[in-house]
Amino acid sequence: MPELPETTVISEDIRRLAAGRRVLRAEVFRPDVTNVPPEEFSGRLRGRVLEGTGRRGKLIVLDFGGVVGLVHLVISGRVLRLPAWTEPDRLNTAVLEFEGGPVLSFAKLWLGYFHLYEPERVGEHPLLARLGPDPFSEGFTPGYLARAFRRRAAVKGLLLDQSVVAGLGNIYVDEVLFAARVHPLRRADTLSEEEIRAIHAATRKILRRAIELRGTTFDSYHDAFGESGGYQRELRVFARAGKPCPSCGARIAKLRVAGRGTHVCPACQSPPTAASGA
Ligand SMILES: [Zn+2]
Structure with a gap:
């Protein structure tokens, strides 16, 4: 299971691959992998620019400006680069294509998820709402x-x-x-x-x-x-x-x-x- 170091590395990799790029397409394979209806998942991400990435605990945080993506890989989840657009399937649970750049698969989210939140409501996410201090934060003494x-x-x-x-x-x-x-x-x-x-x-x-x-x-x-x-x-x-x-x-x-x-x-x-x- 990815813990803090692995989540940090993947989050930074996503930034290197896709930050500053606009989302052309975003689709999920199963409705239960996200917290909004599948067509809303696509609609809310399409056209937005990935402004930055971060990490909270074991969650990858994707900042799309007016929308925040919270990705939890849980046990089997991975982030893969695909050579071209691929319709989501059982393996590629959620797929995002960025303008002039990579196609990222959030793969094997069998227990994991890709949730979307409005920036001001991120704190309501059930995992974030009860998250203790980050080991690198000032509060961790x-x-x-x-x-x-x-x-x-x-x-x-x-x-x-x-x-x-x-x-x-x-x-x-x-x-x-x-x-x-x-x-x-x-x-x-x-x-x-x-x-x-x-x-x-x-x-x-x-x-x-x-x-x-x-x-x-x-x-x-x-x-x-x-x-x-x-x-x-x-x-x-x-x-x-x-x-x-x-x-x-x-x-x-x-x-x-x-x-x-x-x-x-x-x-x-x-x-x-x-x-x-x-
Ligand atoms: Zn010993």
Whole structure:
């Protein structure tokens, strides 16, 4: 599933490919992939210029002036360049053709979507309405995290919660907690100030590095140019169950936390005690 780094890369790719260009055609394959009737999807985008792109959490934000496109790729979604206009189909869920330029397919939005909002109503989008601070924003501080962690819940579950911090998913949470030497099952309200500072610093450092390497290609993720990311080569624990910890050599263990496959070094990330476990 694309997390913050992959969403950032795709959003920037779309800007490089299509910013400043006018939409000639826009069509969706299934009505349920968007929040307006299909003919309205076409009508509201046709003739508009893509003025810029951005990201909020794991959502790609496309600024068409009077209309904002919010794209969530969820698990399988991808953005592809097509050689020529192609009618949308099961694979190419939504297709946009830009004047003198690319045809972009928002492909495999099987669980994802391409919603349209008026700029002043974007905040009403159900995901954005409850989105926590961006890890690179001023509001994301160790003090903020300390307040968000005043709960008797496993720290991993809270970091996955988009209302606590925007954009993290299963891969980067495992990597952040390993870097911070905090066990994913630790109860958030038992973390020391030092541990919270370590989680905060690791979040920014790891996400920044992953963006630099253009994301993690674990199964299906590719950027809009069809290229793989590079951060999978730097994963320390994720998907490395049974392999030696890069820091101490102990075997990486896999467990289930917050319903997700979770990777830890049992030596570097001390398992919680009865008092500090969730
Ligand atoms: Zn270790």
